[in-house]
Amino acid sequence: MDKVNRFIQFNDESVETRKILLYERIAQSLANAPFVKITERQLIEYQPKDATLAMSVFWRHRTERVTHLGRLSDIYLLAAGFYRQFDLAAWRAFTLEMKSSHHPKLAGQLLMMLEEFRLMESIQKTRIGTQKAFAVRSEVYAEFHKDRLLSNAQRGFGADALINQLFLDIHIGMTASPHESFDHIPMERIRQIIQSAYELKTTSQSAFLAKRIIELVEEQLTGDVILPLYTFGESFEDGTEMNTDVRAMSDPDELENQDVKETIEEEFRTWHQKTEEEKGTYLEFELQQGTQGAADAAEASPGDDNTEVQQFGMGSSEGNDKEGMPKQEADLTGDRSEETTAKAGSDYGSAHTHVTFKITKMPNAGEASSAILLNEWRTEHLPIVRALVTEMKKRLERKKQRKRENLTKGRLSSKLTTMLTDERPKPFYRKSAPSPELNAVFGLLVDGSASMIDKVDETKEAVVLFHDVLRKLHVSHEITAYYEDAFEASKEEQPNFFEVMHTFEETNIDSGPAIMNFEAHEDNRDGFAIRWMAKRLAKRSEQHKFLLVFSDGEPSAFGYDRNGIIDTAEAVWEAEKQGISVVHLFLSGQQPTENQKELFAAMFGNKTASSDSVEEFASQTLRILRKLLAIAAQ
Structure with missing residues (x-):
């Protein structure tokens, strides 16, 4: 098989995240493999190391219907066809035998073309609903091959023209004579042989048919395929499948005893199993202020795969420290406390396998100038905070007094006419149970990337307003800044940091000084941060769960450029599926462009807002908060 160079896009096309996620779910269902991911490459292919199936970009820039059905046909072939029904052993044997041929690439392309047709027929018989997509595929590709036939024949690419x-x-039958450029090869005999494609049942039969055609053109046809139309992917064609990995190479005698994978599914599941064995959360504890116990990193106990960071070791509140202050308060006002170091593994998405992260607690103290600025903001915000708090309390009071009528038991209603008019009267009512507090919890993620450096103060003001409103309403909330260390990031490790300014457990504690310590750093890995906060919110017992993301652009981190948009959209979808409502606020000094709006909609759906200037961050935050609190108060 011919290897296709990595497809690189030089344009600025938007990523259709919702559709990609839809195709991903379809592929996972067809392959019965929830770990499978979907991406786009020049040709359809497999990437077993990354558990990824690649659709072809061939379907772009067509009508919406053709693009959708064409991509579906790719998914059907990849997940329901080649994935289980393609015989890797027969393919390897055929490829090895054809290496001595004058046209090894042509042989590989013929085999793949025959297998594509065989699998299309097979899938349509067992899955009737795929027929529409495959009909469109045949029609569009037929037009493509008609154009390419003329082009390749004119340029003298005989092998390509033969394909x-x-x-x-x-696909459309032998209704016309073959192209005149094939006068020097036995085309009539080849066309008779190719009719057997309708009777193919196995990969071995396809290989036999392709071999017969190669034998007829071996001497007459000059040159091999120049522009390949089929590929399996670099992992297969470079011979780097799991069955020839480092375990076998460490001892040549073991190579003969190693299991040979017969299907692509086996290759994928073997790679996935290997990845699963390497996953897990491995914690390294260091002796820092605020941690409990007397262990350091060298003597720490080994991590547990099921370990999830639940608390920020604040120490017990019982007793006083040597300063005469409760331990929890001492931690909040002390130096920055580095609590945990963890490896993400595959628990936070395949794009973050090599991510490590540290969780630190921001010190709840700062410089005098910061305290003065904080007091100025709070004095300015005081009227609107009071108004919003009063509004929410009134909503809760109305909710408490609301009646539930037409009940079979309870207090007798003053409207007794139903006892005469209804066959089964329900003349009783009850008052709703008291709701003294909002049954809601909030998580706020603040983008700590370098691009935030020109809007740090405005962001702090918005976060302080967010914190003050929820603190006055006694609503649990957590505020965390997130960023990636771009200077230390490498292919083997991408260090990420979560700087926690306020935790869920600190409901009534004023964390304003900690918020004032927020600073801009380097990169942002949004999908990872959303999954991290969603895990924490998912363990909360409140009825309404909200996750707010304050950021000023698209994700940007090591190896997280284009796939970061899809990964963030997937993280949002996963959070919404858990009952967590994700809302995004675009922090910018100017109105977002149409392209930016489309980008944010692709990642966050319709739950995204923006501000026209940096001065409006606080007012936009208040508007979002009012809507979310109103939902929780219903």
Whole structure:
């Protein structure tokens, strides 16, 4: 098989995240493999190391219907066809035998073309609903091969033109004579042989048919395929499948005893199993202020795969420290406390396998200038905070007094006419149970990337307002800044940091000084941060759960450029599925462009807002908060 160079996009096309996620769910269902991911490459292919199936960009820039059905046909072939029904052993044997041929690439392309047709027929018989997508596929590709046949024949690409001709013969029938450029090869005999494609049942039969065609053109045809139309992917074609990995190479005698994978599914599951064995959360504890116990990193106990960071070791509140202050308060006002170091593994998405992260607690103390600025903001915000708190309390009071009528028991209603008019009267009512507090919890993620440096103060003001409103309403909330260390990030490790300014457990504690310590750093890995906060919110017992993301652009981190948009959208989808409402506020000094709006909609759906200037961050935050609190108060 011919290897296709990595497809690189030089344009600024938007990523259709919702559709990609839809195709991903379909592929996972067809392959019965929830770990499978979907991406786009030049040709459809497999990437077993990353558990990824690649659709072809061939379907772009067409009508919406053709694009959708064409991509579906790719998914059907990848997940329901080649994935289980393609015989890898037969393919390897055929490829090895064809290496001595004058046209090894042509042989590989013929085999893949025949297998594509065989699997299309097979899938349509067992899954009737796929027929529409495959009909569109045949129609569009037939037009493509007609154009390529003329082009390749004119340029003297005989092997490529032969593939085009035989594709047309299989998919639309031999209704016309072959192209005149094939006068020097036994085309009539080849077309008779290709009719057997309708009877193919196995990969071995396809290989036999392709071999017969190669034997007829071996001497007459000059040159091999120049522009390949089929590929399995670099992992397969470079011979780097799991069955030839480092375990076998460490001892040549073991190579003969190693299991040979017969299907692509086995290759994927083996790679996935290997990845699963490496996953887990491995904690390294260091002796820092605020941690309990007397262990350091060298003597720490080994981590547990099921370990999840639940608390920020604040120490017990019983007793006083040597300063005469409760331990919890001492931690909040002390130096920055570095609590945990963890490896993400595959628990936070496949894009973050090599991410490590540290959780630190921001010191709840700062410089005098920061305290003065904080007091100025709070004095300015005091009227609107009071108004919003009063509004929410009134909503709760109305909710408490609301009646539930038409009950079979309870207090007798003054409206007794139903006892005469209804066959089964329900003349009783009850008052709703008291709701003294909002049954809600909030998580706020603040983008700590370098691009925030020109809007740090405005962001702090918005976060302080957010914190003050929820603190006055006694609503649990957590505020965390997140960023990635771009200077230390590498292919083997991408260090990430969560700087916690306020925790869920600190409901009534004023964390304003900690918020004032927020600073801009380097990169942002949004999908990872959303999953991290969603895990914490998912363990809360409150009825309404909200996750707010304050950021000023698209995700940007090591190896997280284009796939960061899809990964963030997937993280949002996963959080919403757990009952966590994700809301995004775009922090910018100017109105977002149409492209930016489309980008945010792709990642966060319709739950995204923006401000026209940095001065409006606080007012936009208040508007979002009012809507969310109103939902929780219903």
